[in-house]
Amino acid sequence: MSLQNPLLKVENLSHYYGDQIGCENINFDIYNGEVLGIVGESGSGKTTLLKIISGLLCPNAGSVAFDTRIEGPRDIYKMSEPERRLLMRTDWGIVYQNPKDGLRMNVSAGANVGERLMAIGNRNYANIRSDSSDWLEKVEMDLERMDHFPETFSGGMLQRLQIARNLITKPRLVFMDEPTSGLDVSVQARLLDLVRGLVSQLGIACVIVSHDLGVMRLLSHRLMVMKSGKVVEHGLTDQVLDDPQNPYTQLLVSSILPV
């Protein structure tokens, strides 16, 4: 591996909900431009883990260190809250499973995409507008819909809008929670294509949580399999899917329905 610092370094991470395990003793690194997939059955701790590493849930134990642009690796839970929130809206992006959680439904698509620019102090309407429309084009949105409200959009469009909204500040790390669930298969394929293109073109590192192994095969470079809050297998995606070592992974891979 290269000599650079990992972009995100997760060490000995554990979180418990009372005596229930949320996730336990998780370790991994993510480097620039890398896509990490996290799979597992529902209740296996995927979302808990994603919440912790994206700064939304403080873990009981362990550390999450992000390689900040200026000060190098820093534990995100030891930063002050303003610093963490600034990081979250500049260097990070979070794409939610339900686009309604990640978008402002009562303002237009253009304003949704431009919000992050305004949040970091851009005060020129024309610039904000042109940047927003650039990004709407990049996610293959019809520019005629720029001033329409997200309520009038289809599920696939909402997801693409959410992606544009997150990528406009050129984040280095994007978290995606089930980005394609609830979309029909053809829309899923288009969205996956788009995400794959953007991620490789911009060199964004990405953590994707999904239970869809097809999505993982397409998008992720490395794959982590979780069960009952623990990582049971971790390796290159093709390796894990083609030659699973752990019994649970074997079961998971074999349970994909052939079409």
Added chain:
Amino acid sequence: MTASSQNKNTNGSMEKPEILEGYNFAYLDDQTKRMIRRAILKAVAIPGYQVPFGSREMPLPFGWGTGGIQVTASIIGQDDILKVIDQGSDDTTNAVNIRNFFGKTAGVDTTEKTNKATVIQTRHRIPETPLSKDQILVYQVPIPEPLRWLEHRETETRKMHALAEYGVMHVGLYENIAHYGRVTTSYDYPVQVDDRYIMSPSPIPKFDNPKMDKMPALQLFGAGREKRIYAVPPFTKVKSLDFDDYPFTIESWEESCALCGSSNSFLDEVITDDEGTRMFVCSDSNFCKEQIEKLTNAPLVQNGDSS
């Protein structure tokens, strides 16, 4: 004939109504006044910050100026001269009744003349006559939280204020320009106080926003239902939000005031018959009167009352 014109003498100050027995000076008990004064002091110390306070029930409904009336009651002294305006006018129901309220419970002098008053309680306007450093302007505020329209959670808006995360305010302006080609917000136009807190100026027209900037008078804001007090100290910078390429502008009219001919005051449109005939008149009734007096060189007698 309105109540104010009945007991008014020619120099604009009004005859005192009879003081009601059994009430503390200015209605509120001293303990409550101290509590409100503490909130006011904190508000003045942190310009634009909304200080929570234990708002009391007042003998008028929420939304009619309970916040402003509590602030006024806490700061008013026996030597103060009170002016109350509602939408710029001295003789509307709200203004007349609040003025009478303090006349009856505090026995203070009241006036309609802006430059004679030491305390001015206002709903939805700032007087056209510039205020001096010896005056206090008390605003009645319905919704003190400028971020409320875009963020409904109180916990979140408090955090946004604390961390000065105000990007979302410009989302509202962006929406205006994207849909209508200009910022259409015409009242309660958000301002930034002393380069720090975003503040709702209460529903004054944006025409009045520039008057708040570096105003010599102390400005106090009271929201009774929402239980918040905030303030702009004298000579404090107050900036209306805008974009670099869409700078803040105020309303303008092609007409002048039909009564006094003023071309630089805030005008109300008044429909005068069923055929759509209309006239534009100053919303600040005292300013309008003074302009007419200047033109005619004679004191104006209102409503035919020559007492």
